[in-house]
Amino acid sequence: MKIRNVLFGLITVALSAASGFLTTTDAQIAVQGETVYTVSGEAIQNGIVLINNGVIEEVGSEDEVDIPSDYERHEAAVVTPGLIDARTVVGLAGYYNQDHDQDQLETSNAVQPELRAIDAFNAREFLVNYLMEEGITTIHTGHAPGAVISGQTMIAKTSGETVEESLVDSTTTIAVTFGPSIDNNYDSPGTRAKAVAVLRQNLIEAREYADKRAAGKDQSRNLKMEALADLLDGKIRALVSAHRAHDIMTALRIQREFDFPMILEGASEAYVVLDEIKEADIPVVIHPLMTRPSGERKNVDMETPAKMKEAGIPFAFQSGYESYVPKTRVARFEAAIAAANELGFESALHALTLGAAEILGIDDRVGSIEEGKDADIVLYDGDPFEYVTHIEGVIINGEIVYDGE
Structure with missing residues (x-):
């Protein structure tokens, strides 16, 4: 019986347990793999x-680890840590592509850092389950690019019936956009210069708010200013979407001016300004490699991840935001394209697991198979980056949530 979050109706815990498949988080499980990629260390044969x-x-290897007799056993050809989608809108953007399930971008105002992803995230959304069945166990999701500041992002596991059950981090970044996509959603600002001016003005006001807050001075509570003040105080990062090289340079310039922590996202022309990104010490969540090369993404290069690796720039993969059905890509397949375009298998797997966890600040919990970390594990019948490979099982927080059928 397949265990998943369902869109139409609920499968109760009792019914799932009756199937003999659902395992609670206090279960004891032994996973055996012909090859176990820990990512934090060398691959383990057997x-x-x-x-x-x-x-x-x-x-450890079968020579080093004894399996207790009462442990439930599962076998696979290949075992990896749970995969991490480092930028998506799944859970806010829904499968049906209708107004009632499209909460990823609020178009009433171009500057809304106070919008919280956790107030819109639907843990039971079909697309969350869809990604889980493709081995994605952790998602960094939230408000989409397309506004000067569109709102906040969060991190969740792809299991659980409520946001509270799924939640890893409630406030991870504030999503910011540089470039022409803002003009597609708002009458104003309509140009790059105007958008940056609006952003700078809000950051200047937020600095004043933060200074008064630090000094304990009385002021009316302002949710927008609180969010931006937290950014300027380093309590939260900016997730900055920029694709063209000159937009990336503008983003780096604003980051230097206001000195806030930042993750660059999209970065279709990052290969043009690798030295500048490296000097700024900014990690990158690279655009989906198979994105359509048009508009500000017209100069995408499938070898960009390999070039980032060579330059020593930390990067991760994403499914991104798709405005059309089926509404999401799969980060595993995007990483596979990078692996085939000079990056290589192990580097692609690292960026899809531990590399993403390090960028998102959750590597103490997920991203590698190490003692004490969350038991998020994926079982395959072959190479994880081969399209014909089947996922035979997904374990999240020690619970078998998918059996591959």
Whole structure:
């Protein structure tokens, strides 16, 4: 029986348990793989991963790890950590592509940093389950690009019936956009210069708000200013979407001016300004490699991840935001394209797991198969980056949430 979040109706815990497949987080599981990619270390041939109480208990070869007799056993050709989609809008943008399930971009105002992703995230959205079945166990999701400041993002697991059950981090970044996509959604600002001027003015006002807050001075509470003040105080990062080289340079210039922590997202022409990105010490969530090369993305290059690796720039993969059905890509397939375009298997897997976790600041919990980390594990019958490979099982927080059928 397939265990998943369903759009039409609920499968109760009792019914799932009756199937003999659902495993609670206090279960004891042994995963055996012909090859176990820990990512944090060397791949283990004939490896074993023991899971106890939702976390990874022990990892090693079959010569090093004894499987207790009462542990539930699962076998696979290849085992990896749970995969991480470092930028998506799934859970806010829904499968049906109708007004009632499209909360990723509020178009009443071009500057709304106070909008919280957790207030719109639907853990039961079909697309969340869809990504889980493709091995994505953690998503960084929230408000989409397309506004000067569109709102906040969050991190969630792709299991759980409510946002509280899925939640990893409620306020991860504030989404900011540089470039012409703003003009597609708002009458004003309509040009690059105007959009940047609007952003700068709001950041200047936020600095004044933050200074008064730090000094304990009385002032009316302002949710917009609170969010931006937290950004300027380094409590939250900016997730800046910019594709053209000159938009990337503008983003780096504004970051230097206001000195806020930043992740660059999209970056279709990043290969033009690699030295500048490296000097700024800014990580990148690269655009989906198979995005359509048009508009500000017309100069995409499938070798950009390989060039970033060579330049020493941390990067991760994303499914991004699709304005058309089926509404989401799959980061695993995007990483596969990078692997085939000079990046290589292990570097692509690292960027899809531990590299993404490090950029998002959650590598203490996820991203690799190590003792004490969340038991998020994916089982395959072959190479994870081959399209014909089947996922035979997905484990999240020590619970088997998908059996591959």
